[in-house]
Amino acid sequence: MASDDFAATRDVPSDGWFGAASELKDSGYDFFDWLSAYDDSDAGLAVVTRVWSVGDRRGVMLRTRVARDGGSLPTLTSLWGGAAWHERETAEMFGIYFVDHPDPRPLLLPDGFDGHPLRKEFVLASRVAKEWPGAKEPGESVAGRKRPPGVPAAGAWGP
Amino acid sequence: MGAVTALPDRSRGVIALREESCTSCMVCARECPDWCIYIDSHKETEPATAEGARPKTRHVLDRFAIDYALCMYCGICIEVCPWDALFWSPEYDHAATDVLGLTHERDTLGTWMRSVPSAE
Numbered sequence: 001m002a003s004d005d006f007a008a009t010r011d012v013p014s015d016g017w018f019g020a021a022s023e024l025k026d027s028g029y030d031f032f033d034w035l036s037a038y039d040d041s042d043a044g045l046a047v048v049t050r051v052w053s054v055g056d057r058r059g060v061m062l063r064t065r066v067a068r069d070g071g072s073l074p075t076l077t078s079l080w081g082g083a084a085w086h087e088r089e090t091a092e093m094f095g096i097y098f099v100d101h102p103d104p105r106p107l108l109l110p111d112g113f114d115g116h117p118l119r120k121e122f123v124l125a126s127r128v129a130k131e132w133p134g135a136k137e138p139g140e141s142v143a144g145r146k147r148p149p150g151v152p153a154a155g156a157w158g159p
Numbered sequence: 160m161g162a163v164t165a166l167p168d169r170s171r172g173v174i175a176l177r178e179e180s181c182t183s184c185m186v187c188a189r190e191c192p193d194w195c196i197y198i199d200s201h202k203e204t205e206p207a208t209a210e211g212a213r214p215k216t217r218h219v220l221d222r223f224a225i226d227y228a229l230c231m232y233c234g235i236c237i238e239v240c241p242w243d244a245l246f247w248s249p250e251y252d253h254a255a256t257d258v259l260g261l262t263h264e265r266d267t268l269g270t271w272m273r274s275v276p277s278a279e
Contacts, residue, residue, distance in 0.1 A: 140201075
């Protein structure tokens with residue numbers, strides 16, 4: 001889906017993040033749609049934002065990559081105030097620091113929460129506690145050794 | 160415009176099981192992101208029908224259930240089923256007053272087949 005009208009994505013290096021966003025703002029992308037990230041494994045963490053031109057009725061996505069450890073980006077809140085909550089959520093969910101954010105408190109997670117839940121290495125406790133229905137082999141009614149991706153073996157994780 | 164009284168027959172309301180097509184291969188249960196498909200099966204051996212042939216082993220389904228309290232209606236199970244045993248039915252009226260009533264066993268899943276549109 002590479003249509004200019006629908007899903008145009010511009011990739012920029014992380015040191016060009018604010019400059020590229022600023023250019024979009026100046027060229028008519030006045031409405032902040034969303035900002036989030038995804039864990040791209042060895043390639044680092046990808047941060048994506050989408051902005052929209054109300055007048056021209058078109059949007060664009062801007063993407064960059066930051067390091068898994070200690071990754072940071074300048075905040076876009078001075079361009080679009082609406083980025084504040086999205087950056088707070090992205091910060092806590094992925095462990096990305098947004099420099100000069102006006103209010104960097106966690107948005108959704110409780111105080112003292114350990115880890116970043118949307119990273120691939122984050123273990124979901126409920127997945128360890130519950131037996132995986134896919135562990136059975138065809139023709140069997142008891143769970144075999146098969147484990148779902150990203151879930152550690154019983155006893156290898158947790159208290 | 161009047162009230163909407165009918166849904167398109169390919170609306171995605173509930174997932175139906177065509178039990179005779181299921182081979183208990185476990186693909187849907189393993190691909191399900193919500194872990195809400197439960198399958199039990201056992202092996203049965205059929206004696207060889209011709210001289211020199213080997214006996215055949217087949218899987219017999221003992222349980223197929225979808226927990227609609229967990230299901231997010233993504234349809235991945237339908238997409239991945241190699242045997243076309245799962246279908247979208249447009250029926251949506253399966254609310255329950257007890258959470259256990261949201262786990263549909265294979266007989267219930269089979270009844271939804273009545274409203275699955277034909278392939279044409």
